[in-house]
Amino acid sequence: MTQLDILIVDDEINIRKTLSVFMQSRGHRVTAISNSHDALKESALHVFDIAFVDLRLGTENGLDLAHSLLGVCPRIKIVVMTAYASIDTAVEAMKRGAADYIAKPFTPGQIELVTERLAGICDMENRIASLQEDLNRIHPEVYFSSRHSSMQRAIELARQVASSEAVVLLRGPSGTGKTVLARSIHNWSRKASKPFGIISCPSLSRELLESELFGHMKGSFTGAVRDNPGRVSSCEGGTLFLDEIGDLPISIQPKLLRFIQDREYERIGDHKTRKADVRIIAATNMDLEKAVKEGRFREDLFYRLNVIQIDLPPLSGRPDDVELHAKNMLDFFSAQNHKSFSGFTEKALLAMKEYSWPGNIRELRNVIERAVILGKTGQIGEELLPETIISQAPPVRIGDPLALEVIEENHIRSILASVSSLQDAADILGIDQATLWRKRKQYRI
The missing domain is CATH 1.10.10 (Arc Repressor Mutant, subunit A)
Known part of the structure; x- marks a missing residue:
């Protein structure tokens, strides 16, 4: 079963202890609380998957707490517990957003059944979210077959470190597949069922980047019309990929360093310190050592990021991989565009293998997609390739x-x-x- 973060809210200490021991024996992380105030305080600091909430918490109503918990974390699954079970209270619990309802006294088997069902729902929601991201920027997953030794070493190292919690720094020119490799490391890890988020550091201003990363409170700056939990919070238990980390503003770097070291952060406009269990993978095409010497990048942050370094070689030095990827991409885009192509002419293949590919795999992808769209059937010839590729091809020689x-x-x-x-x-x-x-x-x- 997937490891879950579970919140237990019950004013009876024996119930809290019994449930805690049972959940921990199943490998889950448990926080046990006796009242609504502390429950909301904990939910603001951590992202929980499931909350077991007693219907009566002394003088408090557990249904009110269930509603408040859903306001803080919309994806949390609420299980209402009560010794005063009735159809009316069950219906009211569901109306308030509860995912399930269980009567006291309950057996371990009943608790396990409820937990397994809700764990399956959590896992499905995470997978759907991940698939939705894939659909939003659909691409052929062909990058991790290689005939080149340096690329094979990079792939093997990525597979080895995936099972760890170490920070990974991916280095290589633009378009070499760093984002795809980061997602693969996440998918190969124990966090695969949890969220995978991406932040492109150069694409946002300093203020918006900090807000996107750590979140903000409503009214904390002009335009902050509602609370934003931030990507760190939304990736709880999963992986956050920071693309082009070399462009991270110097003012945000100490905050990222603190989060990597202590897993603690604050949202903009809020003094409350929060914690999150999020793995960081970063990528850059920049010479970070040079940036450190020039004072544009913190040395301590560089060493924290550079625990595991994986270098992705440019496509220009891997002509055999050009042919391999081109053929895989041709199959992918042919199916996507409902066309049939048998391959490439020898001259087209030669031109592509001799081309320098400054845009690397991203450029190759665009070239093949363009050729499929413009072509009809049969083979992809040089007439379907951009002039920049044809003009770089060397003359054919006897032999x-x-x-x-x-x-x-x-x-x-x-x-x-x-x-x-x-x-x-x-x-x-x-x-x-x-x-x-x-x-x-x-x-x-």
């Missing part, structure tokens, strides 16, 4: 590992470019004009 028709096509193109008439070209090639016309049609010259 290159190419089909005869590729050499023939390039020879005909070269001759046509060097003469002033088709008859001159035909004479040099040793063929008649009709044959040359057919060859030009065949090769789309």
Whole structure:
């Protein structure tokens, strides 16, 4: 069963102890409270998955507390407990947002059944949220097959560290797949059923970035019309990916350092110290050592982030991977666009393998998607590739590992470019004009 954070609210100490021991024996984290005030205080500091709430808490009404808990944490599952069970109170509990209702005295089997059912719902909600993020920025998951030793080492290291709680720093040029690798590390970890959040540090101003990261209280600054719990809170139990961490403003860096060290933070406009169990994965294409020397990045934060460093090599040094990824992406985008392609022409493949790919895998993805959209059926030829790729392709040489028709096509193109008439070209090639016309049609010259 998934490990859950469980809140128990009951004014009877024996109930609290019994439930706590039972839940802890099942591997869950438990906080046991006797009253509404302390329960709300704890829920402001921690994100709970399930709350077992007694209907009568001395002079207090447990249903009122259930409503308040849902206001603080909308995804919490409330189980109302009572020794005064009736249909009316059960109906009222459900109206107030309770997920289940259980009568006292209850058996361990009943508690386990309720917990397993709600754990399944929590797990399903987390998976749906993760799938929704994937749909919002759909991409072919092809990046983690590689024929290149440096990329294979990076993938293997990522798999090894996934099961730990260590901070991971992903380094490499833009477009090498750092975001996809961060998500994979999360999915390979024990936190896979918990949320995965992303913050792009360069995309927000200093004020908005701090608010997005740690949250803010209503009225704490102009435009703060409602409370914002922040990504740290919403990723409780899961992973937060900080993309382009080198662009994190210097004023926010001490707050992030404190959170990494102590798991503590405050929302903007609120002095209450909160805690969160969130793993940090960061990425950068910047020379952080240089940024530290220039005073743009804190040295202590750099060392905290750089516990495990994974370097992703650029695509330009991995020509075999270009072909591998291009073919996988072609299958992906062909299916997405309801088209059928058998592959690439040899000349198109050669051009792609010789291209420098300054945008790395992201650029390759865009090129293949464009080719599929513009193409019809059959093979993807060079005519469907951007001019920037074709212009960088080296001339074909005798002895290159190419089909005869590729050499023939390039020879005909070269001759046509060097003469002033088709008859001159035909004479040099040793063929008649009709044959040359057919060859030009065949090769789309």
